[in-house]
Amino acid sequence: MTGPGAVDEVIGAYLAEIATRLTGPARAxxxxxxxxxxxxxxxxxxxxAAGLSAVQAARAAVAEFGGPERVAEGFHAELAAAQARRVVLPLVTAGPLIGGLWTVTAMGGRTVPPWQWAGTPAEARPVIVLAVLALAAAIAGALFTMATTGRLVGRLPGRPLVTAAIAAAGTAPIDLTLLALFAVQVAATPSRFAVFPAATAAAASLIRLAYAGRAVRTCLATRTLSRPGHS
Amino acid sequence: MSAQALKGHLDGMLLAALEDGPRHGYAVMEILRAGSDGRFDLPTGTIYPALRRLERAGHVRAQWSEEGGRRRRVYELTPSGRRTLDDERHAWQEFSSAVTALLGPHRRPVTS
Incomplete structure (x- = not known):
């Protein structure tokens, strides 16, 4: 092999081997x-400069960098952190907004929390409590993910893909509960809710449900693919 | 020098290599090799994830810049990186003088 084509081939093949072993956000x-x-x-x-031919120099460069498995493995923690942050950031940003929309919807001029909405069955109360607990776990997961993938890297042990998956999954129960209660309410007394905040809150929760499902799958897939031994 | 022994001090050595100004990954590697008379023998590919980890910890800042027709990611120490380097340096000096006192060249007891 001689010439620039051969050089590109040596470097290109090496980079391709590394590329197949990397998982995480495409941009990263x-x-x-x-x-x-x-x-x-x-x-x-x-x-x-030390006297090797172009192709010999390319081969020496590849040898110097180390085996593709080892190089790729070195980036796994960085890519896991990038993936976890990417999953969690929209949740952290949109979370308070969605909460605010539902609060406005629920109040509708009166200060009544969802479990006191007329027509809400008494059995709904423990479900709401569990959903709120799941939401608290989601918030904790999101904050922990942001902390361990940011400045606290190395000081706190983190499992960013696990905590990010918890952050995403934990939002589902509250969204499902609110949507179900809302559907019961709308069916009973359609005029009770102001149309704009109600429709926006319901749409936002539906979008978050879809997002959470996809986010959990992404986290689990990244985790599986980046396990040592997998290629 | 064993890879394991080096790895424990890699962060400090990377920060030290950036002390005199911003550099790209390969230049950092060359400094580590030259500064250790070639005894620093970790694969070059392990430098890059380590630099990104320091970036995430806020110790270095990275920027893509073009120079001589080649786009490179250039790393620069942040104030937090400088503080960490000072801490690492101090800890290493304490450690190495303690080990030197115990393991250094044997001094024969003075006989009179």
Whole structure:
């Protein structure tokens, strides 16, 4: 093998091997591969300056960087953190907004929490309590994820993909409960709710439900694929 | 030098390599090699995740910049990185002088 084509082949094949072993947000993966590519070019230059041919220098650069499994494995923690933050950030941003919309909807001029809405069966109360507990777990999961993937990295042991999955899954019970209570209410007394906040709150909860389902799957998939030994 | 022994001090050494100004990953590696007379022998590919971890911890700041037609990710110490480097340096000096006192060259007792 000689010429620039052969050089690209050596570096390209090596980067492709690393790429297949990386999981996480596509942008983060592209960024990592671009940085490695520039580093391999720098390493090749250094080996050429030491007297190697272009292809020998490319091979030496690849050897110097280390096996693709090992290099990819080095990035797993970074990619897991990036994925977890990406999952949690929209939840943290939209959470208070969705809460506010439901509060406005529930109040509708009167200060009545959902479990006191007329027509709410008494059995709904424990369900609401459990949903609120799940929401508290979600908030804790979200905050813990943000803390352990940010400045506290290394100081607190974190399992970002697990806590991010908890943050996402924990929002589902409250959304399902509120939507169910809301549906019962609308069926009984349609005129009770102001149309705009009610429709927006219900839509936001539906969107969050769909998002949570996808987010949990993404977290679990990233976790499985980044386990050592998997390739 | 064993990879395990180096790894424990990798963060401090990376921060030290950035002390005199911003550098890209390969330049950091070259400093570590030159500064250790080639005894620093971790694979170059392990430098990059370590730099990103320092970035996440807020000790370095990274920016893509173009130089000589090549886009590189350039790392720069932050104030928090400088403080961490000072701490690591201090801890290492204490540790190494303690070990030198115990393991250093044997001094024969003075006989008169």
């Amino acid at each position: 993966r592209r960024d990592i591969l671009a940085e490695l590519e520039a580093g391999l070019a720098d390493a090749s230059d250094a080996h050429r």
